[in-house]
Amino acid sequence: MFSDKKAFQESFKKRLEQSYSISFQDSTRAQQFVTLSNMVREHISSEWIETNERYRKGNKQVYYLSIEFLLGRLLGQNLINLGLYETLETWLADLNIPLDELEEIEPDAALGNGGLGRLAACFLDSLASLNLPGHGCGIRYKHGLFEQKMVDGFQMELPENWLRYGYVWEVRKSDLSVDVPFWGSVDVIERKEGTKFRHVDAEYVRAVPHDMPVVGYGGETINTLRLWSAEMSTMTPMHDVLKYKRETEAISEFLYPDDSNDEGKILRLKQQYFLVSASIRSILRRFLSNGGELKELHKHVAIHINDTHPVLAIPELMRLLLDEYQLSWDEAWHITERTFAYTNHTTLSEALERWPIRIFKPLLPRIFMIVEEINERFCKRLWEEYPGEWGRIEKMAIVANGEVRMAHLAIAGSHSINGVAWLHTEILKNREMNDFYQFQPEKFNNKTNGITHRRWLLKANPELTSLLTETIGDGFQKDAAELSKLAPYADDSAFLQKLWDVKTKRKEILAKRIFEQNGVKVDPSSIFDVQVKRLHAYKRQLLNVLHILALYNKVKADSSYQMAPRTFIFGAKASPGYFYAKRIIKLIHSVADLVNNDPATKGLITVVFMENYRVSLAEDIIPAADISEQISTASKEASGTGNMKFMMNGAITMGTLDGANVEILEQTGPDNIFIFGLKAEEVMSYDKEGGYRSMDYYHHDPLIRRTLDQLVDGTLDDKGLFGVIYDSLLGENDQYFVLKDFESYRKTQEEAGRIYAEDQARWRKMMVNNISGSGIFSSDRTIKEYAKEIWNI
Ligand code: F58
Numbered sequence: 196m197f198s199d200k201k202a203f204q205e206s207f208k209k210r211l212e213q214s215y216s217i218s219f220q221d222s223t224r225a226q227q228f229v230t231l232s233n234m235v236r237e238h239i240s241s242e243w244i245e246t247n248e249r250y251r252k253g254n255k256q257v258y259y260l261s262i263e264f265l266l267g268r269l270l271g272q273n274l275i276n277l278g279l280y281e282t283l284e285t286w287l288a289d290l291n292i293p294l295d296e297l298e299e300i301e302p303d304a305a306l307g308n309g310g311l312g313r314l315a316a317c318f319l320d321s322l323a324s325l326n327l328p329g330h331g332c333g334i335r336y337k338h339g340l341f342e343q344k345m346v347d348g349f350q351m352e353l354p355e356n357w358l359r360y361g362y363v364w365e366v367r368k369s370d371l372s373v374d375v376p377f378w379g380s381v382d383v384i385e386r387k388e389g390t391k392f393r394h395v396d397a398e399y400v401r402a403v404p405h406d407m408p409v410v411g412y413g414g415e416t417i418n419t420l421r422l423w424s425a426e427m428s429t430m431t432p433m434h435d436v437l438k439y440k441r442e443t444e445a446i447s448e449f450l451y452p453d454d455s456n457d458e459g460k461i462l463r464l465k466q467q468y469f470l471v472s473a474s475i476r477s478i479l480r481r482f483l484s485n486g487g488e489l490k491e492l493h494k495h496v497a498i499h500i501n502d503t504h505p506v507l508a509i510p511e512l513m514r515l516l517l518d519e520y521q522l523s524w525d526e527a528w529h530i531t532e533r534t535f536a537y538t539n540h541t542t543l544s545e546a547l548e549r550w551p552i553r554i555f556k557p558l559l560p561r562i563f564m565i566v567e568e569i570n571e572r573f574c575k576r577l578w579e580e581y582p583g584e585w586g587r588i589e590k591m592a593i594v595a596n597g598e599v600r601m602a603h604l605a606i607a608g609s610h611s612i613n614g615v616a617w618l619h620t621e622i623l624k625n626r627e628m629n630d631f632y633q634f635q636p637e638k639f640n641n642k643t644n645g646i647t648h649r650r651w652l653l654k655a656n657p658e659l660t661s662l663l664t665e666t667i668g669d670g671f672q673k674d675a676a677e678l679s680k681l682a683p684y685a686d687d688s689a690f691l692q693k694l695w696d697v698k699t700k701r702k703e704i705l706a707k708r709i710f711e712q713n714g715v716k717v718d719p720s721s722i723f724d725v726q727v728k729r730l731h732a733y734k735r736q737l738l739n740v741l742h743i744l745a746l747y748n749k750v751k752a753d754s755s756y757q758m759a760p761r762t763f764i765f766g767a768k769a770s771p772g773y774f775y776a777k778r779i780i781k782l783i784h785s786v787a788d789l790v791n792n793d794p795a796t797k798g799l800i801t802v803v804f805m806e807n808y809r810v811s812l813a814e815d816i817i818p819a820a821d822i823s824e825q826i827s828t829a830s831k832e833a834s835g836t837g838n839m840k841f842m843m844n845g846a847i848t849m850g851t852l853d854g855a856n857v858e859i860l861e862q863t864g865p866d867n868i869f870i871f872g873l874k875a876e877e878v879m880s881y882d883k884e885g886g887y888r889s890m891d892y893y894h895h896d897p898l899i900r901r902t903l904d905q906l907v908d909g910t911l912d913d914k915g916l917f918g919v920i921y922d923s924l925l926g927e928n929d930q931y932f933v934l935k936d937f938e939s940y941r942k943t944q945e946e947a948g949r950i951y952a953e954d955q956a957r958w959r960k961m962m963v964n965n966i967s968g969s970g971i972f973s974s975d976r977t978i979k980e981y982a983k984e985i986w987n988i
Contacts, residue, residue, distance in 0.1 A: 196238055197279055200286050207234065207290075219290075225360070227292055228300040231283075232270050232363040236408065239277070243408050243417040250328050251485050255494070255988045257329035258478055259319070260471060260508055261501035263312030263450070264333045264420065265340075266304040267810025269364050270297065272654050276324070277414045302357040303809045305339035306422075306450060308770075309729040310644075310836050311540050313810065314615075314974075315501055317836075320647040321978040323411030323418045327988060329978075332474035334466060335365075335405050335422035336450045343768050343807040348784030352771050365405040365422070374399040374428045375472040377465060381561045392518050392561055399428035400443050400465075402473035412649055412673065423447065423473045455772060460554055468559055471508035479515060489520055493533035497986040500537045500609070503548045503601035509535055509608035510565040518561070524568070536611035536985045538642070539602070540833050542619070542627045543733065548601040555599050566604065570594040573607045580634060591630050606631050606638070611985045613642045616834035616855040618875060626879070642981055643858055644834040645974035648675040651840040655814040658697045659844065663966075666690060675973035678843075678966060685963040688956075695959055698821070698845060705819035709764075709803055715791060717801050721760035722951050725846070726824035727808055727816055730767035730776040733831040737920065738933045739763070739824055740783050742941055745902045747790045747800060754795070758945075759952035762801045766808030766816060778919055780804070785911040813837075818844045822869075822947060825850035826940065828931040830875035832856075839972035845962040849947060851936070855972070862968035867961045871943040872936035881932070889929035892937065899937055 197203055208219045211230045215222060250256060271294075274280040284294045307313065315331065322329030341352035379397035383390060402423040409418040425446035433439060445452075445462060446469050454463045478496060487495055500506055509531060516527035541547075556563045570593040577588045589595060593603045606612055606628065614620030620641035624632040632639050653660050653672060663671060666684060671677035684690040702719040709717050726739050743763055750756050765783050769776035787802035805812060823841030825832075825848050832854035842848060842859055850856040851872040860868050873881075881887045893900050903924060906917040924934060951958050970976075982988045 196234060197282070200289075203283075203286055204290060207231065210234065224292075224296055225300050228270070228297040229360075229363055231287075231297060232301075235270070235273055235277070235279075236364060239273075239408055239410060239414070239417050242414060243419075246417045247419075253485075253495070254328045255497065255986070256478075256482075257322070257327070257497045257499065257982075257986050257988055258332055258474065259315060259322075259329060259499045259501060260332045260474055260505035261312070261315040262334065262467065262470060262504035263307030263501075264304070264315045264319070264331055264422075265307030265309070265312030265810060266316045267650070267814075268298060268301040268303055270301050271295075272320075272650055273410045275649060275654055276320075276410045276412045302359075303339075303811050304357055304362075305355060305809055306333065306336050308340060308451070308768075310834070311502060314644055314836060317645065317647040317650070317974040318978060318981075319409045319418065319420060320411075320649060321645070321974040323409045323416045324413070324647075324649065325975060325978060325982075326411060326416045327978065327982055328418070329986075329988075330418050331409070331420035332470065332477075333420065333422050334447050334450075334470050335424040337424075337444075337448050339450055340768065340809075341771065345780075345784070345804065345806045348781045348788075350769055350777050350780050364407045366407075368404045368406055371404050371477065372426075373402045373473045373476045374430050375402055375469050377468070377558055379560065381564060388521075392564075394561060398439070399430040400446060400469060401426045401428035402469060404473070404477065421474070421477070423470060425469060451770075453772060457554060460550075461558060464550060464554060464558060467504055468507050468511070468562070471505050471511050474505075475508055475511045475515065489516065489522065490526065490530065492530050496534060497536065497988065498534050499981075499986070500535060500605060502538065502540045503605055506537070506548075506601045506605045506608075507559075507562060509604060510562045510569065513565050513569070514561055517565075528569075528572075531608060533610050535605075535609040536613070537605040537609040538613050538615065539605075539619075539623060539628075540615055542622055542833065543831065549598040550601065552594070552597050552599065563599075566599055567594055569604065569607060577634070587630060591634070602628075603631075606635075610638060611640060612638050613640050613985070614833065615642065615644045616858060617641055617643060618830075618852075618857050619833040619854060622830060622875070622879075640984060642977055642985070643855055643972075644836050644839070645972050645977035646836050646839045646843070647975075648678075648843060648970075648973045650814070651817065652843050655840075656697075656701065656818040656844055658700055659694075659818065659966075662693055662697050671970070675970040675975060678970035679968070681963060681967035685960045685967070691956070691959040691963070694845065694962060698819070698962070701818040702821075705764075705815055708815055709805070712805065713803055715801065715803055717762045717803065718760060718798065721762045721801065722821045722948065723762050723764060723819055724822040724824065724849075725764045725816060725820040725841070726826070727764070727766035727805075727813060728835075728837055730769040730773070730780060732775060732779075732923075732931055733828050735826050735828060735931055735933060735936075736765065736767060736779055736783065737931075738826055738936065738940055739765075740779070740786050741902055741933065741937065742944060743790065743800065743802060744786050744905060745898050745937075745941065747786075747793070747796055748898065748901055748905075750796050750799060751793075758799065759948045760799050760801075761948065762803065764803050764805065764816065764820075766805045766812060768808055775919065775923065778916065782906075782911070782917055782920060785916075789911060813840070817841055817846070820844065820846035821951065822846060823848045823850075825853070825856050826872075826936075827851060827853045828878055828936075829853040829873050830878045831931070839969065842965045842972065843969040845966050847947070847958075847961050847965060849943065859968075859972075862971060863961075863964050867964040867968075869943045869947050871939040873932055878932060887928065887932065887935060889924055889934045892934035893925055896934075896938065898941075899934060 339355045342355050344351045376394045376397035382393040382395045405422045407420040452462045453459045516522040614623045667680040706717045706719050790796045790800045823846040825838040829851045835854040849869045906921045
């Protein structure tokens, strides 16, 4: 179908006309998009079947369980991975169809918030591209992450609707549905052979799989992402049909329902159990139907739990092995512990999941019994290891103080626990999970995150990809490690000029988009200084915006103050219930209004907030960046992955020694990165011992004082909107050390501006050193490490 131009064009037109009963001339871009995508999906179906057949023959399989998969758009990426992009681009152009316009039609599949979900998507791409047998299991949320609409600088959330016109990449497999039990009680039957357990009076929810192909680079391997959707089951008698339907379908309705009340908490726990129960049963079904021996399960199946959200997979596998397959506890535990591996993505205590027993027990009665038993046996082992140390055991228990601690369950039930960057893993081992590390050090390991260069370089930045290909050959497209071949070009002025031209081109493209979306004219020759990520206090968008305000004050106070013109670009969604984060978004807008409209700073400082940050927008922003803002309070960002995407696209990191920035520094060397601020050790020591007084910085630094006063003196608004931010910095002693790091940040920014303006040769060299050092951050490297050291595939 895709090997002959004429045949392709004929078939494309014919299918279009047949599907929509419309003449080709009258067809819309949307109809063309759907037709092309369907053709691509059919094109890969034989490889998809073939991949499954290959796996049937006994390879060990990996299943990556995640409550989020932040995929973005698939048409362009699939074509690139199949090696068809350029061909189809010309063939369609012949028909007067620009391929990029078709790509724009596709809604982002935004089944995630940020880094955690995007990492899952990058991992799927790497697994398939490395021809490894690894599949995703997730939830098919009817509405992905909300659409952000800015109204007068305030974030409004609109329901996202990616399934509105149907979804071309999925295949519904009703015949493989699974019924998941909730509520009810557990019947205990004593028999000669032992005790048996049975669910009674449960309410069932039908989990219906929707499979999506994951196309590997080169097109040889097509893995599967299985997303479950919740529907009514025929196993539940219908008393109050409407209520039952509503409650059932709610399970896969929204990503992150509001869980500030009990009703929301129950729904969220339902989502988690729904995902794992359906997934584990489908994994077992497939394993057994291929003739597998249950007692050998861990030799043929590895199950990865992405953060604690899918941790109930552990007691669920136990339940199935015990209740349905009649294994003994010891046999079942032996298999379970060897099958599971767990990745931790945060040390923030508010993000460590704990479920109140009063919610957990009635909703999942049998699972709760099993968790209690796991806890009891775990505590017994601890008691043998640490006789008499009640305090320690209580701290490590899985069930305690009326709660189930999901991270502890994950650690107890997995053979591997990993952090996502060197520093993060060290903090887990030596602080947050130190008790567990002392008890079972062999379980802990680090796997520094990565990103797929196929999306973040080949797809997002075709201009840079062409330049690199003409310079170092196309080997890097398959193997990102080959980017290191670029290193010698750091001194090649002809190459440096071309690299500069590519960056300028990408800045022009972004400038055009900014003008269209925001109505703001930005100058592509200014420094594009970018911070795009979830909005969270620890990520310190506040430090960035206060620095902008201070810069504005400097220019206003001293008209001879020299600075290279800068465009500050932000993109961020705040979680709907996170009031403080939303206020920071408003602050960014207010500062933008002030500086963009003041003749004193016009053309010198421009601030842009790009609405509705998402994967497809990131693909336009990242290639255009000069400076990559990675300024979290040291010790708080587990890894970060945006930092890697920017680096690969030739932006220079402005960062703290946090997360993977530490390893980025290792790759670039100190001359090719801007590092500032407190070190993790210092932050942790202040957190523990105290000794920081933010007020001192207010009193002793006039620039800080002037800038903070503007939050409350009417400069930015006259309704007291920013009092809460002012108070967090001064009244609540600045938990994230914004003021403490302020001067160091300001100076480092000044230095960056100076180099950009006065030593452009040096800047260009820095760009090369970043690109050439970024290969190690390909998720292919990360996945090879998981495969070898954790999954044993
Ligand atoms: C992120 N976590 C980490 N969580 O913050 C980031 O450092 C890391 O690089 C990335 O994971 C991948 O390891 C993250 O994105 C969430 O989105 C939470 C999910 C659960 C609800 C609250 C947000």
